[in-house]
Amino acid sequence: MHKSQIFFATQTGNSQEVAEKLQEDLEASGIEVACADIFDSDPEGISELSDLYFVVSTWGEGEPPDDSVGYFEKLKEYSDGHYSGKRFAICGLGDSGYDIFNGFAKDLEAELLRLGAVGILDRVDCDIDFEELSDPWIEKIVEYEKSLRSAE
Numbered sequence: 001m002h003k004s005q006i007f008f009a010t011q012t013g014n015s016q017e018v019a020e021k022l023q024e025d026l027e028a029s030g031i032e033v034a035c036a037d038i039f040d041s042d043p044e045g046i047s048e049l050s051d052l053y054f055v056v057s058t059w060g061e062g063e064p065p066d067d068s069v070g071y072f073e074k075l076k077e078y079s080d081g082h083y084s085g086k087r088f089a090i091c092g093l094g095d096s097g098y099d100i101f102n103g104f105a106k107d108l109e110a111e112l113l114r115l116g117a118v119g120i121l122d123r124v125d126c127d128i129d130f131e132e133l134s135d136p137w138i139e140k141i142v143e144y145e146k147s148l149r150s151a152e
């Protein structure tokens with residue numbers, strides 16, 4: 001049995017919009033998945049989850065949104081393998097005009113891999129017109145969730 005959750009890290013709402021669209025599209029397929037701001041989430045409180053979907057933007061110079069710094073610092077304190085058995089997918093929102101394009105999405109992926117989680121899909125690095133890549137990413141997650149359910 002699997003259990004999934006969507007997490008978003010945002011400064012101005014774009015990542016939340018993508019995360020909520022994923023939640024809505026899953027609901028339209030009869031799949032209920034919770035969606036939470038990383039700011040309100042405890043990285044320790046995911047023991048019952050198997051699949052984690054992250055939608056995260058990058059700010060500053062390749063950094064997490066302000067509200068998400070604490071969450072990421074906690075992740076970095078865990079020892080290797082702390083998330084073994086978990087699966088994840090990341091949709092990054094950024095702007096290729098900045099030097100460190102989608103830096104937080106890349107750092108989060110590296111951290112989750114270090115913790116032993118396994119990537120479900122290739123990370124996507126969205127640019128200003130984020131829907132170009134976030135919409136196909138959402139479709140793939142919906143298909144993945146359907147396949148998990150039909151296998152149960």
Ligand SMILES: Cc1cc2nc3c(=O)[nH]c(=O)nc-3n(C[C@H](O)[C@H](O)[C@H](O)COP(=O)(O)O)c2cc1C
Nearest residue numbers: 010011012013014015057058062094095098101102
């Ligand atoms: C002051 C500022 C700094 C930014 N720094 C970066 C950056 O270093 N790398 C990047 O890829 N995008 C950067 N961005 C672009 C944002 O990540 C992008 O606009 C994103 O869609 C914001 O999503 P959000 O509303 O979920 O926070 C920056 C944007 C602003 C306004």
